[in-house]
Amino acid sequence: MATFDDLFDPDFLQALQRFQLLVRQVPKGGRYAEQASKSMGQGMEFRDFKPYNAGDDLRAIDWNIYRRLGRVFIKLFEEQRDLPIYIMPDISASMFMEESPRIKPALQCALAFATVGLSQHDNVTLLPFSHDLHMPVKAGAGKAGLMGFARRLSDISSGSTTDLPGAVRKFSGMSVRRGLLVVISDFFDGNGVDEVIKSLSNCRHNLLLVQLVKNSDVIPDHLGDVRLVDCENGDAIELSITPDVLKKYRQAYDGFNKKLADFVLTRNAQLVKIDADQDILPQLTPLFQSSGESGRMHA
Amino acid sequence: MNFQMISQSGFLLSIAGLAALVALLQILRIRYKSVPVVTNMFWREVLADAPVRSFWQKFRHLWAYLLSLLIVLLLFLAFADPQKIGENAEQDRHVFLLDASAVMGAAKRFNSSVDLMLGDLAGISRDKRRVLWVGGQVKPVLVPGEALVVLKERLKDSVPEAVPSKIEQQLLHLGKTASKGRLLVTVYGDSPVSARVLEMLPDNMIVKRAEERQTLTTNMGVSELGVSEAASGIWGLVDIYFHLTGTEGQLLKTYELNLRIEGQTLTQPVVSLEDGRFLVHDIKADGGLLEIALSANDDLAVDDVARMRLPLIEPVRVRLSESLKDALNEYLAADPAVEIVDINPDVIIRRADDIQDVDTDARHIIFTPMSRQKASFVIATEEYVDEAVLGRLLDALGLDQIDAGSMAQSGGQPIEVRLENSGQRGVALWSELLTAQFNFKKSRAFPIFMARTIRWLSKADPWFAYVAVGEEMPLDMTGNPARILGENGVIRDSLGARKSPGSAGVLSLEQNDLWASLQMPVAGKSVEDALAVRMALGAGMFVVSNVMTWILLLVMGLIFIEWRLHQTGRMP
Structure with missing residues (x-):
């Protein structure tokens, strides 16, 4: 379990300041912020010209073109709006298991996204889930809300089973503005990866899937006659594990990952694998686009 | 193979039984290690390909079973004392010792031992079996070639004898007479056999006890x-x-x-x-x-x-010559073992010159002048006297009490003892020893000498x-x-x-x-017994032989392989 001090590590937060989150398509509406949207308006970034029509803002007329060409054009500017970011960390029992549980890097990831989002004046909402979607917690606007957000994260306790499809459906049913849905999970869902993909496919938000993996997922160290007890639902299966069986396990695990990868390709989403046993910051860095000393992450 | 008391079908049945036993253990050997996992969703997918071994399912690891079975069978063979096939098997001889000593006199003990032996003999070729009755005497009751019914008839109504065990003596005797080939001896009875006896037996003689000793508890x-x-x-x-x-x-x-x-x-x-x-x-x-x-x-x-x-x-009948009465009468009268008689004496005491008593059957103590006898004492015996007998003889005659040095000094003559083999016991000594010259008669040794000599010469039962x-x-x-x-x-x-x-x-x-009469220590638990009991009927004896050693080493190797395979997960 991540404590407040773990999450609110000044060095960690300092490093996050360099990053900037950039989505490919910012939904319409919302308030002015730093996300570049497709909407033309009163932004700072020049986008294009268009012939003047009645009613256009006279302040946008490019008088230089008028002098050269004798025609009236309007300068179009990119309008910057805020991006609703919905962070869904998995807090099921499996995230709290093992010697170095996945929940800590998961919450650090959540905090990272929240930090970057809040630094860009985006709306950040925390939606933990396990067997159900928990009550949404909206972070305070701006960087001032970061500490409260971190405290919320550190207060999270273990849930029971994982029901990501149910949580996504419930979230989709909420009347919230379109934004970026960041799902942070191991994606080990008893409903099966197909059901998870199906629910995510129906989600209207931009998707960023953060998959927390461990080496032990790839190469389990169990051998011989074992009773494998699922830590979430207590279901047990008895197996005689041999190298052949491990090979088949690996095939099943690879199939699971391939389905996730195929989904993000077809859905134009993004999948980020985070090794839960390693420092997450270097793993997050490549996701952000460099911009001077800062980085912008495409989602 | 040394499955001495088991038929071929019995041997095959034993192997089949072991195979079934190992199979049963293999089926029952489900020792699951409970392991919590983050999810078992992937394991469920492989479950169809790797089902757990359940009670009635076929073995998924047949070779693991075969390895276990091989280890068990090798152990079975090792404990059956395998020998090189064909080399000496034809020369093997079986001797069955039936303990018929007093320790077998406990209620029905002897009969149960006989019944066990009869059952064992039935599984052995009649040309190779020999049964010895080991009671007061050792006698064969079944020789090679005889039918078992003959033994039954000979043992009918037989009971153990009131004699101590002769099993150890018989084993030593068999050991001395063991010829080429193995001599397989089985003891039926409770007489103990010490480790010392077993060590004295030759290497080609293998001794075992048919069953556990039943020691007396209340006796x-x-x-x-x-x-x-x-x-x-x-x-x-x-x-x-x-x-x-x-x-x-x-x-x-x-x-x-x-x-x-x-x-x-x-x-x-x-x-x-x-x-x-x-x-x-x-x-x-x-x-x-x-x-x-x-x-x-x-x-x-x-x-x-x-x-x-x-x-x-009874008192010794002694006749004393007249010539010696004055000198010796008081000594003889004081001896309660002596009765002085005139007729039918056992012992005659006389001088050499008293020739009237020479021809009687009585034994004589003769006092002879020094001039006619070189040695001071001449002792005639009926048997050859060696060094050990001489010591006992001097003691028996009281000569060990004599102060020979003092006598020699006072008499001026060396004191010597000479032995003679004769048809009859007798003692001759110098007549001068009765005089004061030798200071013998007045010594304490003289009455002892006379008393003991008379007793030695007497014809007591x-x-x-x-x-x-x-x-x-x-x-x-x-x-x-x-x-x-x-x-x-x-x-x-x-x-x-x-x-x-x-x-x-x-x-x-x-x-x-x-x-x-029987004078035998009670055969309780404290009595040392080093004779091993055969492992089981037909399983032979636990005797380490070269073949057995190699088999046991092989078994250890296989066990190590099994352990290694288990550790590396190649075997459940």
């Missing part, structure tokens, strides 16, 4: 019975000693002890020493039959009674300190040669070798009859 018996001259020194009386031993926890007070002589209860007090030992003093040595009996129903009845013929000690069945006869207390007679009066120890009474009862000598 007390007479283990020692003996007689000696009375400690009081009174002539004609003896002291009796006996020892009662019992199994652990047995108390003598629960038994009634009866001592009788010729049926009459003994009136003398019984002195109890420690540890079950008793003494009775001053019993008249009149040749009566002494009986010591314990009255109680315990495991073994044969050792509850012991009998012994008391010695017959031989008697023994004890006569126990199965034990070598001790030396005769009178020094007279005692020869044991057989049933038809033939001398059994004609060569003079000391014999052992074969069974309890009357033992005839040339001179008188004795009584031999």
Whole structure:
């Protein structure tokens, strides 16, 4: 379990300041912020010209073109709006298991996204889930809300089973503005990866899937006659594990990952694998686009 | 292979049984290690390909089963004492020793042992089996080639004998006569066999016990019975000693002890020493039959009674020559063992010149002038006298009490003893020894010399300190040669070798009859027994042979492989 001090590590937060989150398509509406949207308006970034029509803002007329060409054009500017970011960390029992549980890097990831989002004046909402979607917690606007957000994260306790499809459906049913849905999970869902993909496919938000993996997922160290007890639902299966069986396990695990990868390709989403046993910051860095000393992450 | 008492079908059945047993254990060997996992969703997918072994499912790891079975079968073969096939098997000989000693006298013990042996013999070729009855005498009761029914007929109504065990002696005898090929000896009975005896056996002789020894748990018996001259020194009386031993926890007070002589209860007090030992003093040595009996129903009845013929000690009839009466009469009169007579004497004491007594059958003490006899003392014996006998002889005559140096100094002559082999015992000594010249007659040694010499020369009946069945006869207390007679009066120890009474009862000598009784320590748990019991019927013995060693090493190697495979997960 991540404590407040773990999450609110000044060095960690300092490093996050360099990053900037950039989505490919910012939904319409919302308030002015730093996300570049497709909407033309009163932004700072020049986008294009268009012939003047009645009613256009006279302040946008490019008088230089008028002098050269004798025609009236309007300068179009990119309008910057805020991006609703919905962070869904998995807090099921499996995230709290093992010697170095996945929940800590998961919450650090959540905090990272929240930090970057809040630094860009985006709306950040925390939606933990396990067997159900928990009550949404909206972070305070701006960087001032970061500490409260971190405290919320550190207060999270273990849930029971994982029901990501149910949580996504419930979230989709909420009347919230379109934004970026960041799902942070191991994606080990008893409903099966197909059901998870199906629910995510129906989600209207931009998707960023953060998959927390461990080496032990790839190469389990169990051998011989074992009773494998699922830590979430207590279901047990008895197996005689041999190298052949491990090979088949690996095939099943690879199939699971391939389905996730195929989904993000077809859905134009993004999948980020985070090794839960390693420092997450270097793993997050490549996701952000460099911009001077800062980085912008495409989602 | 050394499956001595098992048929081929039995051997195959044993292997099949082991295979079934290992299979059962393999089926039942489901030891799941409970492991919590973050999810078992992937394991469920492989479950169809890797189902857990359940009770009635086929083995998924047949080779693991075969490895286990191979280890078990190798152990089975190793414990069956395998030998090189075909090399010596044809020369193997089987000898079955049926213990018929007193320890087998417990209720039905002997019969159960016989039944076990009969069952074992049925599985062995008749040309290879030989059964010896080991009781008071060792006799074959089944020789190779004879049918089993013959043995049954010979053992019909047979009972163990009241004799100590001869199993050890018989094993040593078999060891000495063992020829080429293996000699496989199986002992049926409870007689212990010490490690010392087993070590003396040759390598090609393999001895085993057919079943666990059944030691006596509730028993007390007479283990020692003996007689000696009375400690009081009174002539004609003896002291009796006996020892009662019992199994652990047995108390003598629960038994009634009866001592009788010729049926009459003994009136003398019984002195109890420690540890079950008793003494009775001053019993008249009149040749009566002494009986010591314990009255109680315990495991073994044969050792509850012991009998012994008391010695017959009568005065020695001595005739003293007139010429010596003045010199010796007072000494002889003071000796209670001497009766001075004129006719039918046992011993005649005379001077060399007193020729009227020369032709009698009596034995003589002759006083001879120094001029006619070189040695001071001349002793005639009936037997060859070696160094050991000489020592006893000097003691018997009291010559060890003589101060020869002083006598030689005072007499001016060396004192010598000379031995002669003769047809009759006799003693000749210088007549001058009776004079003051030699200072012998006045010495303390003289009456001792006279008394002991007269006793040595007397023809008293031989008697023994004890006569126990199965034990070598001790030396005769009178020094007279005692020869044991057989049933038809033939001398059994004609060569003079000391014999052992074969069974309890009357033992005839040339001179008188004795009584031999069982005097055997109780065979309890404390008795040392080093004879291994065979592992199981038909499984042979646990004897490490070269082949067995190699098999065991192979088994250890296989076990290591199995452990390694298990550790690396290649075997469940």
